[in-house]
Amino acid sequence: MGMTIAQKIISAHLVDGEMKQGQDIGLKIDQTLTQDATGTMAYLEFEAMGVDRVKTERSVAYIDHNTLQTGFENADDHRFIQSICKKHGIYYSHPGNGICHQIHLERFSVPGKTLIGSDSHTPTCGGMGMLAMGAGGMDVAVAMGGGAYYIPTPKMLRVNLVGKLRPFVSAKDVILEVLRVLSVKGGVGYIVEYAGEGVKTLSVPERATITNMGAELGASTSIFPSDEVTRQFLAAQGRENDFTPLESDPDAVYDKEITVDLSALEPIAAMPHSPDNVKKVTEIGQIKVDQVLIGSCTNSSLLDMLKVAEILDGKTVNPNVSVGIAPGSKQVLYMLSQCGALAKLIASGARILECACGPCIGMGQAPNSAGVSLRTFNRNFEGRSGTADAGVFLVSPETAAAAALTGVLTNPMELDADLTTIKLPEKFVVNDNSIDAPAPADEAGSVEILRGPNIKPFPKTEPLGEVISAKAILKVGDNITTDHIMPAGAKILPFRSNIPYLANFCFTRCDEQFPENCKKYGKGIIIGGENYGQGSSREHAALVPLHLGIKAVVAKSFARIHVANLVNAGIVPLTFKNPADYDSIDMFDDLELPDIRKAIESGSDVVLVNKTKNQTYTLNSAVSERSADILLSGGLLSYTRENSK
Ligand code: MIC
Ligand code: SF4
Numbered sequence: 001m002g003m004t005i006a007q008k009i010i011s012a013h014l015v016d017g018e019m020k021q022g023q024d025i026g027l028k029i030d031q032t033l034t035q036d037a038t039g040t041m042a043y044l045e046f047e048a049m050g051v052d053r054v055k056t057e058r059s060v061a062y063i064d065h066n067t068l069q070t071g072f073e074n075a076d077d078h079r080f081i082q083s084i085c086k087k088h089g090i091y092y093s094h095p096g097n098g099i100c101h102q103i104h105l106e107r108f109s110v111p112g113k114t115l116i117g118s119d120s121h122t123p124t125c126g127g128m129g130m131l132a133m134g135a136g137g138m139d140v141a142v143a144m145g146g147g148a149y150y151i152p153t154p155k156m157l158r159v160n161l162v163g164k165l166r167p168f169v170s171a172k173d174v175i176l177e178v179l180r181v182l183s184v185k186g187g188v189g190y191i192v193e194y195a196g197e198g199v200k201t202l203s204v205p206e207r208a209t210i211t212n213m214g215a216e217l218g219a220s221t222s223i224f225p226s227d228e229v230t231r232q233f234l235a236a237q238g239r240e241n242d243f244t245p246l247e248s249d250p251d252a253v254y255d256k257e258i259t260v261d262l263s264a265l266e267p268i269a270a271m272p273h274s275p276d277n278v279k280k281v282t283e284i285g286q287i288k289v290d291q292v293l294i295g296s297c298t299n300s301s302l303l304d305m306l307k308v309a310e311i312l313d314g315k316t317v318n319p320n321v322s323v324g325i326a327p328g329s330k331q332v333l334y335m336l337s338q339c340g341a342l343a344k345l346i347a348s349g350a351r352i353l354e355c356a357c358g359p360c361i362g363m364g365q366a367p368n369s370a371g372v373s374l375r376t377f378n379r380n381f382e383g384r385s386g387t388a389d390a391g392v393f394l395v396s397p398e399t400a401a402a403a404a405l406t407g408v409l410t411n412p413m414e415l416d417a418d419l420t421t422i423k424l425p426e427k428f429v430v431n432d433n434s435i436d437a438p439a440p441a442d443e444a445g446s447v448e449i450l451r452g453p454n455i456k457p458f459p460k461t462e463p464l465g466e467v468i469s470a471k472a473i474l475k476v477g478d479n480i481t482t483d484h485i486m487p488a489g490a491k492i493l494p495f496r497s498n499i500p501y502l503a504n505f506c507f508t509r510c511d512e513q514f515p516e517n518c519k520k521y522g523k524g525i526i527i528g529g530e531n532y533g534q535g536s537s538r539e540h541a542a543l544v545p546l547h548l549g550i551k552a553v554v555a556k557s558f559a560r561i562h563v564a565n566l567v568n569a570g571i572v573p574l575t576f577k578n579p580a581d582y583d584s585i586d587m588f589d590d591l592e593l594p595d596i597r598k599a600i601e602s603g604s605d606v607v608l609v610n611k612t613k614n615q616t617y618t619l620n621s622a623v624s625e626r627s628a629d630i631l632l633s634g635g636l637l638s639y640t641r642e643n644s645k
Contacts, residue, residue, distance in 0.1 A: 001251065001252075001253060002248070002249025002250060002251035002252040002253070003248065003249050003252055004156045004158075004191075004193055004248045004249075004252040004253075004254065005129065005193055005223055005225060005246055005247065005248045006131060006154065006156065006191040006193060006221075006223055007019065007156070007252070008112075008246070008248075009112055009113075009114065009130075009131040009246075010025065010027065010131065012112070013027045013028045013029075013030075013114050013131070014026070014027060014028075015027065015028050015148045016148055016150070017150075017153075018153075019153050020153055021153055021155070022152075022153070023152070023153050023624070024150045024151065024152055024153070024624040024625070024626055024627070025150065025151060025152075025153050026148030026149070026150050027114055027131075027148055027149050027150075027151070028114065028148060029056060029114050029115070029116050029143035029148070029149050030056060030057045030058070030110075030113040030114045030115065031056055031057060031058045031059065031060075031108065031110075031113055031114070031115040031116075031130075032054070032056055032058075032059040032060070032115065032116055032117065032140050032143050032144050033059070033060050033061075033062060033100055033104055033108075033115065033116075033117035033118070033119070033122065034059075034060075034061045034062065034081075034100075034117065034118045034119075034137070034140060035061075035062050035063070035064050035065050035100045035117075035118065035119050035357075036061075036062070036063045036064065036065050036066050036074075036077060036078065036081060036496075037065035037066055037361070037488070037493055037496045037538070038118035038119060038137045038496070038537065038538055038539065038540075039061055039062075039077075039081050039118060039137070040077050040080060040081065040455060040496060040497040041137045041458060041496070041497065041539060041540070041543070042118050042137030042138070042140045042141050043061075043080070043081060043084045043141070044455070044457070044458060044497075045137060045138050045141035045458070045637060046084075046088065046141040046144050046145065047084070047449075048637055049141060049142070049145050049637075049640060049641075049644075051088075051144070051145040051146070052088065052444070053088055053089040053441055053444065054088055054089045054090055054144040054145070055144070055145060055146030056143065056144055056146075057113070058091065058108055059089070059090040059091065059144050060090065060091040060092075060093060060100075060104065060108060060435075061081050061082075061084075061085050061090050061091070061092050061093065062093040062097070062098075062099070062100035062103060062104075063078050063081065063092075063093065063094060063095040063097075064093075064095070064098065064099045064100050064356045064357050065356070065357045065361055065363070065488075065493060066078075066363070066493055066494055066496070067095045067096070067354060067356045067357075067358075067363070068363045068364060068490055068494075070490070070494070071494065072452065072453075072454070073452070073454040073494040073495065073497075073498075074494050075452075076450075076451075076452025076453070076454050076455070077452065077454060077455070077494075077496075077497055078095060079450040079452065080449065080450055080451055080452060080455060080497075082436070082450075083447060083448065083449045083450045084449060085436065085438055086436070086438050086439045086444070086447045087438070087439065087444050087447035087449065088144075088438070088444070089438045089441070089444070090144075090438055091435055091436065091437060091438065092435065092436040092438075093434060093435050094434045094435070094436070095356070096330065096354060096355060096356070096434065097329065097330050097355065097434035097435065098300075098327075098328050098329030098330055098331070098332070098333075098355040098356070099296070099297045099300060099328045099329065099355065099356060099357055100117065100119060100297070101117075101119070101121050101122065101124035101125070101208075101212060101297040102124075102297055102300055102301065102328030102329045102332070103328075103329050103331075103435075104117075104124070104125055105124055105125055105127065105128060105204070105205070105208050106237055106329060106331055106428070107237065107239075107430075107432060107435070109125040109128035109130050109132075109242075110128070110130065110242045110244075111128055111129035111130060111226035111230060111242070111243065111244050111245075111246050112129060112130070112226065112244045112246055113130050113131070114130070114131045114132075114133075114149075115130050115131070115132040115133070116132075116133050116134070116135040116139060116140055116143050116149050117132070117133075117134060117135065117140065117537075118134075118135060118136065118137045118140045118537055118539075119134055119536075119537055120134035120215045120535065120536050120537040120561060121134065121212050121215050121297050121298075121378065122134045122135075122221075122537075123211045123212060123214050123215055123219075123221040123222050123223075124208045124211055124212040124297055125208070125211075126207075126208075126211035126214070126221055126222045126223040126224060127204055127205070127206075127207035127208030127209075127210065127211045127212075127224055128204060128207075128208070128224075128226070128230060128233075128234075129223060129224060129225060129226030129230055129244075129246045130223070131221060131223065132211075132221055132223075133149070133151070133220060133221045134215060134221075134537040134561050135149060135537060135561060135564070136537055136539040136542070136561060136564055136565040136568055137539045138539060138565075138568045138636045138637065139564065139568065139636070142636065142640060145640075147640070150564075150624075150626055150627075151220060151560075152189070152220075152560075152624065154189065154190055154191040154220045155189050155190045155191075155255040155256070156190065156191055156193060156252075156253070156254045156255050156256075157187065157190040157191070157192045157193070157219070157254060157255065157256045157257070157258075158192075158193050158194075158195055158254040158256070158257045158258075159178060159192060159193070159194050159195070159196075159257075159258055159259075159260060160195055160196035160198075160257065160258070160259040160260070161174070161194055161195070161196045161197070161198025161199055161201075161202075161259075161260055161262055162196055162197055162198050162259060162260070162261050162262065162263075163197075163198055163261045163262040163263030163264065164198065164201045164262050164263055165201065165202075165262045165263070165265065166263065166265075166413070167413075167418075167419045167420055168267065168398045168411075168412040168413045168415065168419065169262075169265050169266060169267060169396075169398075169413070170206065170209075170304075170307075170396045170397065170398055171202060171205075171206035171207070171209035171210050171396075172209055172213075172268075172298065172299060172376065172394075172395065172396035172397070173265050173266070173267055173268045173396055174210055174260060174262065174265065175209065175210045175212075175213040175214070175216075176213075176268040176269070176270055176275075176278050176394070177260055177265055177268060177278070178192075178210075178214075178217065178258070178260065179213070179216060179217060179270065179275055179276040179278055180268070180276065180278035181258055181260075182217055182258070182276075183217075183276045184216055184217065184218055184274060184275060184276045184479065184531065184534060185218050185479075185530065185531050185534075185557075186217055186218070186276075187214060187217030187218045187219030187220075187222075188217075188218040188219070188531070188557075188559070188560065189220070189560075190217075190219050190220065190255070190256070191219065191220050191221055191222070191223065192211075192214050192217065192219045192221075192222040192223070193222070193223050193224075193248065193254070194207070194210065194211075194222070194223070194224045194225075195225070195248065196259075198260075198262045199224060199225060199227070200227060200228070200229060201262065202224075202229070203229060203233065203303060203424055204229060204230060204233035205233075205301035205302070205303050205304070205424070206303065207224040208301070209298055209299055209301075209304075210222065210224075211223065211224065212297055212298045212378060213275070213298055213378045215378065216275040216276070216378055216379070218531065218534060218559055218560065220560060225245075225246055225247045225248070226243070226244060226245055226246035226247075227245060227247070230243065230245075231243045231245075233424070236424065236425060236426055236427055236428050237428050237430065238427075238428075238430050266280050266281070266282065266411070266413070267280070267281040267282075267395070267396060267398065267399045267411055267412055267413065268280055268281065268395075268396075269281050269284055269374075269393045269394065269395045269399065269409065270380060270393065270394035270395075271284065271380075271391075271393055272380055272382070272391040272392055272393065273380055273381055273382040273391075273392070274380065274381070274479070275378065275379060275380060275394060281395070281399055281409060281410070281411050282411050284393075284409055285409070286406075286408040286409055286410065287372060287408060287409045288320075288372060288407065288408055289321055289372050289373075289374050289403045289407060289408055289409060290320070290321065290322065290367055290368050290371035290372050290373065291321065291322045291323075291324075291365070291367045291368070291371055291372070291373040291374070292317075292321055292322070292323045292324070292373075292374045292375075292400050292401075292403055292404040293323075293324045293325075293326075293359050293360075293365060293373065293374070293375045293376070293377070293400070294308055294323075294324070294325045294326070294375075294376045294397055294400050294401070295324075295325060295326030295327065295328065295353065295358065295359075295360070295376065295377075296326070296328075296357065296360040296375070296376060296377040296378060297328065297357070297360075297378070298376060298377055298378040299376035299377075299396070299397050300326060300327055300328025300329070300332065300355075300376075301328060301332060302327075302331070302332045302335055302336070302424065302425070302428075303422065303424055304376070304397040305325070305327050305332055305336055305341065305345075305397075306336075306339075306341055306422045307397055307398060307401070307419050307422055308325065308345065308397050308398075308400070308401045309336070309341035309342075309344040309345050310341075310344075310417050310418070310419055310422060311398065311401035311402065311405070311412070311415060311417045311419075312344060312345060312348035312350065312401055312404065312405070313344045313348075313417070314344075314347075315348055315405055316348060316349050317348050317349045317350055317404045317405060318403075318404065318405060318406060318407035320407050321403070321404055321407050322351070322365075323348075323349065323350040323351060323404045324350065324351045324352075324353050324358075324359065324365055325345055325350050325351070325352055325353060326352075326353035326354060326355060326356065326358050326359070327355050328355060329355055330355055330431070330434055331428060331429060331430070331431070332355070333355055334429055334431070335425070335428065335429055338429065348404075350404065353365070359375070359377075359385070359386075360375070360377045360378075360379070361384075361488050361489070361493065362384055362385060362386040362488055362489030362490060362493070363489070363490050363493065364386075364490060365385075365386075366385055366386030366387045366390070367385055367386075367387045367390040367392075368387070368390075369387060369389055369390070370389045370390065370391075371387060371390045371391070372390070372391050372393065373385060373390055373391070373392045373393070374393050374395050374399070374400050374403050374409065375392055375393070375394055375395070375400070376394070376395060376396065376397050376400050377392075377394060378394065379394075379483075379535065380392035380393065380394050381481050381483045381484075381535065382509075383483065383487070383509055384483050384488070384489075386489050386490065393409070396412075398412040398419070399411075399412050402414070402415055454494070454495065454497050454498055455497040455498070456497065456498045456499060456500060456501075458499060458543060459499055459543055459546050459547040459569075461546065461569065461570040461634040461635040461637070461638060462570070462634045463632060463633060463634040463638070464570070464572070464596065464597050464600060464631050464632050464634060465596070465597060466595070466596070466597045466598070467592065467593065467594055467595070467596060467597075468525070468551045468552055468572070468592070468593040468596050469590070469591070469592045469593075470521070470523045470524050470525045470549075470551055470552075470591060471521055471524055471525070471588050471589065471590055471591065472524070472525055472526075472527050472585050472586065472587055472588060472589045472591055473514070473517055473518060473521060473523075473524025473525065473526065473550070473587070473588075474507060474510065474511055474514055474517075474524070474526050474527070474587065475526075475527040475528075475585065475586065475587045476507075476510055476526070476527070476528050476529065476532075477529045478529035478530040478531060478556070479529070479530065479531045479534055480510070480528055480529070480531075480532050480533065480534070481533075481534050481535035481536075482533055482534070482535040482536040482537075482538050482541040482562060483509070483535055483536065484507065484509050484510055485506065485507055485533065485541040485544075485545070486502065486505070486506055486538060486540045486541040486544050487505055487508070487509055488536075488538075492505050496540060499540070499543055499544055499547050500547065502540060502544050503515055503518075503544050503547050503548050506518075506544045506545060506548060514548075515548065518548035518549050518550070519548070521549070522549050523549035523550070523551055524548075524549060524550055524551070525550070525551060525552045525553070525554060525591050525593075526545070526550055526552075526553045526554070526555075527553075527554055527555070527582065527585050527587075528553055528554070528555030528556070528558075529555060529556050529582065530555075530556045530557050531557055531558070531559055532553065532555035532556075532557065532558050532559065532562065533558055533559040533561075533562025533563065533565075533566075534559040534562070535559070536561075537561045537565075538565075539565045539568065539569065541562060541565065542562070542565040542566045542568065542569035542571055543565075543569055545569075545571060546569045546570065546571055550571055551571065551572065552571060552572040552573070552574055552593060552596075553566060553571060553572075553573050553574070554574045554575070554576065554585075554608065554619060555573070555574075555575060555576075556575065556576055556579045556582060557575060558573055558575070563623075564627075567623060567627045567630050567631055567635075567636070568630065568635055568636035568637075569635050569636075570630075570631060570633075570634040570635035570638075572593075572596065572600065572621075572631055573623065574593075574606055574608070574619040574620065574621060575619060575620045576617065576619060576620075577605065577617075577618040577619060577620055578617070578618070581617040584610065584613060584615055584617070585610060585613075586612075586613075588612075589610050589611075589612040589613060590610075590611040590612045591608060591609065591610055591611070592608070592609045592611060593606060593607070593608055593609075594607060594609060595607065597632065599621060600621055600623070600628050600631050600632060601628065601632060603621065603625070603628060604621075605618050605619065605620065605621075606618070606619040606620070606621050607619070
């Protein structure tokens with residue numbers, strides 16, 4: 001039987017297990033990336049494993065999230081990561097060099113290779129034909145140490161692209177359309193592969209916009225073929241030698257297929273507060289816009305910025321709109337300045353922001369109260385912008401630029417600019433002087449690790465006990481995001497290396513008393529709905545609850561990366577056999593999992609006793625054999641230590 005692109009890469013990297021539905025597979029990882037907000041923990045974990053040099057072909061640490069530096073914390077963390085990189089064989093990308101995914105696509109992505117990153121948008125490099133997946137920091141640490149990365153054998157979903165996009169309709173509209181069809185849960189368990197005639201009409205950065213936001217589908221990753229367009233992009237980056245062609249076999253089998261007609265698409269927007277709350281711009285109508293932000297790892301490529309510059313050329317942004325533009329990398333910013341496009345952006349009155357995540361993760365640019373913000377980003381979860389009652393819409397760069405001029409949501413197809421001449425350059429300007437190579441192995445011993453006072457040790461875990469008895473300390477609904485569990489933003493993000501401090505903010509968007517209640521009772525069980533833990537890869541959404549004494553999460557279903565993070569932290573994830581049992585549990589009910597260790601050990605059903613209601617429910621342990629062993633050891637670090645003896 002023929003294979004899909006992903007199956008080909010998987011079989012070339014398979015080191016454990018068999019590609020069979022319901023089984024976990026272990027993959028050899030060629031490349032890793034980290035960003036600073038998850039990186040400090042990942043490197044502390046890597047240090048704890050006691051490996052001298054990374055065993056990957058390429059590992060890169062980027063500084064792009066915590067660049068605001070309102071206190072010493074961020075700069076200290078940057079120095080810590082820089083010194084770790086030097087010592088352990090990791091490339092270090094300085095703050096200001098840009099967003100991890102954009103730079104990795106430009107400078108390091110290689111078709112056919114595997115990449116995991118401690119950031120959920122790592123699938124961006126799927127636009128280059130890489131098998132690129134978001135993971136928790138501990139999994140990245142293990143991969144840097146040469147260990148396999150485990151995922152459940154994915155199902156395959158094929159998106160057939162037919163036709164060609166019309167001017168002012170772009171890659172962002174394609175992925176928003178896919179989100180409309182599939183929803184934020186539609187990709188769970190799947191790798192999404194793009195195929196069909198339409199593929200060759202899309203450039204690598206456009207493909208990367210689409211695979212980037214595949215994260216919002218809940219998919220394990222998304223991938224495009226590697227073809228002539230890929231070769232040209234690599235050649236333009238001076239990396240033609242990295243090219244390998246890659247396509248699926250004609251008789252490859254997919255579990256699901258959908259078709260998107262590119263020619264029929266119109267500009268689309270995701271309305272507050274979910275990336276799948278999608279409508280055509282013309283259907284939403286001309287709502288008044290207060291803020292327009294263009295950038296983030298979804299839409300900050302040179303191509304995106306050139307289109308925006310063309311639309312704003314010779315015009316002035318609407319006086320009632322605050323317009324901010326953050327190019328994705330130093331290469332993009334430099335080339336914009338060289339060709340005069342930056343001057344057009346500046347002349348229009350837009351605010352030029354640093355090449356970094358910035359407002360996408362709530363680091364500045366919070367909208368006015370009850371404001372409407374149009375963003376080219378990938379997430380519009382409530383409160384993520386920093387303003388609790390703001391309404392964030394996700395749109396393409398073309399739609400964002402149109403509203404920047406008119407002050408209202410506008411169909412960019414009505415504009416008079418000509419975008420047909422905008423193309424990627426034949427040669428990008430390559431200057432990697434903001435990326436430090438690590439010290440040679442024979443000098444690494446003398447490199448000193450620079451640790452600031454912001455870096456606190458991570459929480460201790462214990463082997464799983466025979467019984468868990470605790471209160472239902474929190475009950476939440478469906479689609480709880482990691483932004484609910486462990487918010488980010490300018491006030492909190494600088495403390496990503498300080499779990500005890502972060503604990504004060506855990507779940508406060510759902511229940512202000514949550515940290516206090518955890519301290520009062522010392523332990524707890526969380527009750528969740530469908531798709532619990534969607535969104536970010538941040539392992540803090542597991543490590544902080546662990547610090548607060550959370551022993552288990554019982555939900556209707558879990559998001560892939562988060563469930564792995566819970567297991568890695570030694571918190572037991574369980575699902576209801578009968579989802580209706582969710583309704584019978586109230587907050588502060590006394591719960592007991594009487595034989596939890598035995599059930600996890602044997603893979604049998606788990607019994608949950610609700611002592612307050614005098615009821616018993618049946619739960620699935622929902623973990624593979626390997627995950628069960630990790631839970632029994634009390635988390636991935638203890639498991640790795642035990643198994644490397
Ligand atoms: C995000 O977009 O939410 C982040 C910040 O990039 C996260 C990582 C983090 O929480 O540090 C992600 O997507 O994984
Ligand atoms: Fe950064 Fe936003 Fe991309 Fe996350 S989604 S990596 S915060 S730009």
